[in-house]
Amino acid sequence: MAKRELKNIKGFSLIELVVAIALASVVFIIVGSILATFVTQNTKSERQEMFEQAKNDIVMELSNNIRWGKDFVVTEDTLLIDGNKYHVEDGHFMKNSQNLTMDNVSVKKIEVFNVSTDPNLVGVDMTLVLADRNYPLATDVIHLVVSQRRTDVSN
Amino acid sequence: MEVVISLAVLSILVATFMPILGWLMTRSKATMYDTQAGLILQEGMEVSYNVMVGSWDEDWSVYPEGKYHPAIDVSASPEKWVLLSGAQTGVQAKFDRQIEIKPVCRNNGDGKLIPGNCPPTAGTRDNNSKLLTTTVNWLENGRPKSISAELLVVNLGE
Numbered sequence: 001m002a003k004r005e006l007k008n009i010k011g012f013s014l015i016e017l018v019v020a021i022a023l024a025s026v027v028f029i030i031v032g033s034i035l036a037t038f039v040t041q042n043t044k045s046e047r048q049e050m051f052e053q054a055k056n057d058i059v060m061e062l063s064n065n066i067r068w069g070k071d072f073v074v075t076e077d078t079l080l081i082d083g084n085k086y087h088v089e090d091g092h093f094m095k096n097s098q099n100l101t102m103d104n105v106s107v108k109k110i111e112v113f114n115v116s117t118d119p120n121l122v123g124v125d126m127t128l129v130l131a132d133r134n135y136p137l138a139t140d141v142i143h144l145v146v147s148q149r150r151t152d153v154s155n
Numbered sequence: 156m157e158v159v160i161s162l163a164v165l166s167i168l169v170a171t172f173m174p175i176l177g178w179l180m181t182r183s184k185a186t187m188y189d190t191q192a193g194l195i196l197q198e199g200m201e202v203s204y205n206v207m208v209g210s211w212d213e214d215w216s217v218y219p220e221g222k223y224h225p226a227i228d229v230s231a232s233p234e235k236w237v238l239l240s241g242a243q244t245g246v247q248a249k250f251d252r253q254i255e256i257k258p259v260c261r262n263n264g265d266g267k268l269i270p271g272n273c274p275p276t277a278g279t280r281d282n283n284s285k286l287l288t289t290t291v292n293w294l295e296n297g298r299p300k301s302i303s304a305e306l307l308v309v310n311l312g313e
Contacts, residue, residue: 019158023165030169034176115227115236118209123202123236125227145198147205 047132051140054105054130058093059144061100062086062126066146072122074114079124093128106133122148185295188249192291192302195250199225199289200306202236203254207285211310215256215285223254251292259284259307268307283310 012020065081073080078087085096091106092099101107109129116123128142202225210217224243228235242253259281260273268286269278290303 023158023161027165034172037176113234115234116209117206117235117237121205121209123205125236143194143198145201147201147208149204150208 047135047138048140050102050105050132051130054101055140055142057100058128058142061095062124062144063146066122066124067149068151069122069148072114072148074112074122074124076112077110079112079126091133101130104133106131106136108136108139116147121150181296188293188295188300189302191247192250192293192300195246195252196289196291196302196304199252199254199291200287200304203238203287203289204306204308206236206238207256207287207308211308214282218256220256220258223256224252225254246291249293253290255288255290257286257288259286284308 062079065084066079069081071080071082078085080086085094087094088107088110091108093101093107093110107128108131109127111127113125114122115125124144124146126142126144126146128144130140130142132138203223206225207215207218218238221240222242223238223240226237226239228237238254238256242251244251246252258273260269260271260278261267261281261284262269262278273280285308287306287308288303289306290301292299292301294300
């Protein structure tokens with residue numbers, strides 16, 4: 001009597017269960033890895049965007065001022081253009097006392113050289129190493145090469 | 156039967172999304188290379204401008220027509236930019252760069268530039284102008300890519 005009742009109960013066989021679990025695992029692994037890749041990529045993209053923004057701000061500011069500046073003093077870690085001093089202070093890239101970098105970006109290293117062919121012209125070769133303040137291992141480098149423009153043609 | 160259908164659906168999903176993901180990653184890499192190439196090109200133009208402007212007192216005799224690449228002369232004091240003969244390979248491990256110095260030919264009538272060789276009857280070679288063409292080449296998935304930009308340097312002081 002008891003055996004007959006058990007046989008009438010409908011359900012999944014062991015093989016069906018195993019196959020279902022295997023399929024679910026495959027789907028889970030694929031979706032999981034896609035999600036993980038997406039999250040990692042998203043974090044990387046956000047960081048890259050942050051660095052790009054910082055690079056654009058610095059490069060735009062310096063490029064124009066170097067090209068059309070008149071009076072220069074170039075030392076290893078400071079650039080003085082027409083009375084404006086560009087330097088690094090507490091990890092921030094500063095123009096005089098104004099911070100030109102975002103709070104989550106720090107400047108780890110600055111190197112400035114005047115490598116112009118003409119002593120009457122300035123040619124700046126500058127390297128800035130940026131880091132993410134929240135994840136200092138993530139860094140990016142700005143290598144800026146700009147020549148002052150000769151605007152005085154009477155020489 | 157259900158298992159076969161499930162596997163088929165799964166395969167279709169994977170087959171649909173994997174190429175899209177691959178394409179997105181390829182595009183992202185291509186954009187990164189384009190940006191890098193642009194910066195290398197710009198760097199070459201800035202250096203060539205500085206070198207040519209800095210050496211026009213010598214009538215540009217130091218840099219006759221030809222192909223060059225930028226470098227820093229570390230033996231000079233202070234160090235300075237120079238153009239070395241020939242193209243440069245392996246810039247940032249991937250890019251080739253060259254700066255070509257070409258003579259400038261101007262129309263006898265209106266002084267406008269004449270591209271290519273100077274025709275003896277219509278144009279005159281302008282010794283106070285040089286055309287600098289910076290070119291950056293690289294391979295992307297085995298296909299050659301290239302960008303270039305021209306800069307006309309004119310010595311107005313003479």
